[in-house]
Amino acid sequence: MDAANLAITLGFVIIYCNCGLASGTSLKPVTNVTWKSFNFRTTLQWEITSRDSVCTVRIRDSKSDWKKKRECTRIKTTSCDLTSLMQNVTATYIAEVLTYSAKSADPVEEPPFAESASFQPLRDTDIGRATFKLIEKSKNEVELIINDPLTSAKFPNNTEKTLRDIYEPHLSYKVFYWKDGTSGKKTISGKGPIIPVQIDEGVTYCFSIQPHILSPYKNGPESSTQCTRDSKPEYGIGFYALIIIAILVVISIIIGVTVCLCRRRTVHSGTETNPLKAVSA
Secondary structure (H helix, E strand, C coil): CCHHHHHHHHHHHHHHHHHHHHHCCCCCCCEEEEEEEECCEEEEEEECCCCCEEEEEEEEECCCCCEECHHHCCECCCEEECHHHCCCCCCCEEEEEEEEECCCCCCCCCCCEEECCCECHHHHCECCCCEEEEEEEECCEEEEEEECCEEEEECCCCCEEEHHHHHCCCEEEEEEEEECCCCCCEEEEECCCEEEEECCCCCCEEEEEEEEECCCCEECCCCCCEECCCCCCCCCHHHHHHHHHHHHHHHHHHHHHHHHHHHHHHHHHHHHHCHHHHHHC
């Protein structure tokens, strides 16, 4: 092979390599593309397989075209928060992670990509625990006032939706309650937001709640526990003030009596030691 042919061959090799880099054929698609979602805050995660690469995420549902987020375009991180593009919680979404060379900003017609599994927020998001306020209405009845968890799904005015806003009428709450110091739990269900419970008078009861969604079927985690107040009578500040005053009065009487007795004893002792003085007097 003469020098001219060698130069032509090397030229073709260089052009092929450059074109291959620009077209992304030297890059590999990402792997392990997974969804993470809690209370409708949804993130796509993946693992990078090519060095010196950046990623762009795009997402669509069955009725829309591909959409991208500026924060998830040509990024080196391995996750993208897509919550703002998934506000229709009943839609089913698919996302793609496209891989580009970090060293080249040239447009690429068909970069390597990896596709996610389908994801429907209403069905697939994990829901959080609820909180409640325990109100003792009478000696044998309490009320649980449910605070529905807030979510990352929003109304058109940008206020957050609660779990009830999204899942009603399929949302209910399981109420677990038991006598303090025992292990036997009873369960009732209620739609809320106020759930009354009948209890035995003079007994301390403890309560916890758990969100339950009938369709699509799922349960949230159980809440922290709250208990009714001790059944022993409680007294106000006035009662304790009277107790303190009574104690002070008793102490004053004891001191007064003691002083009087001491004085009488002193006088009596002086009379016995000087009987003549007593007679002359």
